[in-house]
Amino acid sequence: MTKRLENKVVMVTGGARGIGAAVCEVFANEGATVIVTDILDEQGLALAQRLPNNSVFYALDVAVESQWQALSDVVIKEYGRLDVLVNNAGITGLAETEGAHDPENFELDAWHKVHAINLDGVALGCKYGIRMMKTSKAASIVNISSRSGMVGIPGAAAYASSKAAIRNHSKTVALHCASHGYPIRCNSIHPGAILTPIWDAMLGEGPDRDAAIKHMAREIPIGHMGEPQDVAYAALFLASDESKYITGSELTIDGGILAGSSASPGAQQED
Ligand code: NAD
Secondary structure (H helix, E strand, O other): OOOOOOOOEEEEOOOOOHHHHHHHHHHHHOOOEEEEEEOOHHHHHHHHHHOOOOOEEEEOOOOOHHHHHHHHHHHHHHHOOOOEEEEOOOOOOOOOOOOOOOOOOOOHHHHHHHHHHHHHHHHHHHHHHHHHHOOOOOEEEEEEOOHHHOOOOOOOHHHHHHHHHHHHHHHHHHHHHHHOOOOEEEEEEEEOOEOOHHHHHHHOOHHHHHHHHHHHHHOOOOOOOEOHHHHHHHHHHHHOHHHOOOOOOEEEEOOOHHHOOOOOOHHHHHO
16 A cells, blocks of 8 residues: 655654654654754664664754755755754743743743744745755645644743744745745644653653653543644655645644533532
């Protein structure tokens, strides 16, 4: 049987661990040649070496345009095209910067850093992605936003703002490509509460960590946090030609968190 990404050349940003690594594994197992990229060289290289189909690793800081330029030159030279780009790299800023992240007390440097990686990184990815994808027969950009891009997050204002902007920019890119007749679709994915290292700063370690995970689970309608593969399989659908009529859309993967509100009258009775 033909694999779902047979003969596709795929690039994943932030691919060394977490959701990105799961995307790389699932895509490679579906026949893709995966270009794993990240700022974590050792982890990224180790992953690429385990993957089939001549998958490779390249260092890429998504916030640096010259690195996108250089890598897109390499991809065009080596492969002639890119078929799928998953713009996955992202940070909350909570571990990477000092100080509060609420709208009243945030530090402007921290705000800029979060937007540089999350938003500039995706915008540059789309810019160079389009450049690499024009020669593809059927290309797909999958931008990893967040459920935090759809609601307010008082303790992570920059993160929420950057993720909301990704949601909107994905639609702009989708329309731009469609109106120019490019063979490129663009959609966003909105994960929520997926257990990866991004949560380490919030969940802590040891016995407290398990208690924190259980506490989180109480807020998730499905009753537990998600796994990176839950996002990877949705990305697989959007990356493959099975979704050839889908562009400018958004897919929430959050165990039902955004489906309702905890302020419903039933909530108290159930507790
Ligand atoms: P993670 O921290 O495990 O992975 C993020 C990856 O991005 C890491 O490999 C990291 O090295 C890389 N990265 C960070 N800065 C980079 C840069 N400047 N250039 C290139 N790579 C960089 O977290 P994750 O949960 O796997 O997150 C992946 C994406 O999913 C992020 O965009 C995150 O915002 C999003 N997301 C995650 C969740 C969740 O619950 N885990 C929820 C919503 C959205």
